[in-house]
Amino acid sequence: MTDVSLLDRVRDLVLGGEYEPGDLVPEQTLAEQFGVSRTPVREVLKQLQNEGLVEIRPRVGTFVRHPSQREIVELFQLKEALEGLAAGLLAQRGAVPELQSLEENLVASDRAALDGDSQRYAELVHEFHWTIVRGSDNQKLLEHYQRLMNQLAYHRIVTRTVADPARLINSNSEHHKVVDAIRNKNAVNAEFSMRQHVNASSQAALVSRGDEGSSDDVTG
Amino acid sequence: MTDVSLLDRVRDLVLGGEYEPGDLVPEQTLAEQFGVSRTPVREVLKQLQNEGLVEIRPRVGTFVRHPSQREIVELFQLKEALEGLAAGLLAQRGAVPELQSLEENLVASDRAALDGDSQRYAELVHEFHWTIVRGSDNQKLLEHYQRLMNQLAYHRIVTRTVADPARLINSNSEHHKVVDAIRNKNAVNAEFSMRQHVNASSQAALVSRGDEGSSDDVTG
DNA sequence: CGTACGGTTCTTGTATGCAAGAAACGAACC
DNA sequence: GGTTCGTTTCTTGCATACAAGAACCGTACG
Structure with a gap:
């Protein structure tokens, strides 16, 4: 149970916000x-540097990176x-367990959408993807x-995005389209949807994000 | 000039075939x-383990991985x-320097194709992509x-594939289609082509590959 | 008051030593 | 002859010590 690698533990520390972007992460x-x-x-x-989460400045220290808007x-x-x-x-695979999971996810998402429970919906979105x-x-x-998702530090972004009720409804409807295509084994349509x-x-997330962390061109 | 990182040097050693798949790569x-x-x-x-090129077996050693067919x-x-x-x-970007490079590449590729110079063509393919x-x-x-390309150890595969003259001709024609779409700023078509x-x-590579390194399920 | 300079402190970078575990080898036993 | 067990050897894993460089602070000087 405690057999989680040191890599994962430190990564979770960074992703979990224990160290804010820009912070020094001291080895000691x-x-x-x-x-x-x-x-x-x-x-x-x-x-973690290789993964793009931190930046090691030689002889200076390791700092949490903060992705630019770009x-x-x-x-x-x-x-x-x-x-x-x-x-x-x-979609090409046909009837696999994951399809069943998606169907159940849709049911739960519909309910969360009706209830306006955006917190729950965010979890389901995460699971869906x-x-x-x-x-x-x-x-x-x-x-x-x-x-990729580690670099996006996805969690924080999504939770904020689906706070918008309109986006939540649209998102849910889009999920249905995707699963429809998968259910019909229509790979092209599944990919498209x-x-x-x-x-x-993404558009919603970028808009909701506004302007917070833009340039970190400290190197430039 | 010698300022190439140790990481790159060791990676080149592995990709360059100094150590064959399965070989031990001793730290010492x-x-x-x-x-x-x-x-x-x-x-x-x-x-390198994180990149998927080697496998570290704890207390045993680091071995060059050998990708399975799958x-x-x-x-x-x-x-x-x-x-x-x-x-x-x-395609969306319009007239950028890279488009010009592609045009020149096409000219050179046509020539190489006519000459049946598969070696030269392989280089141009590499550059094209x-x-x-x-x-x-x-x-x-x-x-x-x-x-991704590091993991594919692409070089060796392509050089062998384009040894087939038929594939070379087809490949070249496909390159033209791609550049046509890019030139016309037709993003959808560019992606499709x-x-x-x-x-x-890929199909050609997989066929030419036949059966060499299939299972490396040493881990069970 | 602002600026330049010197020393102090804090950080990483690397070499080395030792411990732990796995594999390989060989001998004894069945 | 085959198998099992003990020993040796080779490998990595980690802790530690020391060196090198960067940032910082305080002081002196203009």
């Missing part, structure tokens, strides 16, 4: 916190392509998607 | 080879989606693509 502190030496912590930080747009473009691919692949990607039965796609949905969600 | 040896201690080498190997299929699916996205984005991805003007896409092209290339 993490080492003490997790009861290990600096050596394994360093390995982990190097990997990066977020880029990531959303990627997200659209990856989830579109996933939906298409899933991951189910589709997992259902693509493409492990490499899943890995890249995971990376999914991309349209992701695109709409 | 690399450390001596590069005149450093095991510590930085270890960090590098951890990252993984390669998965990677090609991803490749199709990413390059399709890139072509679409590039990278130009499109770079031309997407999406840094995150480029990063993911880089990762690109995906069709990548798909055809």
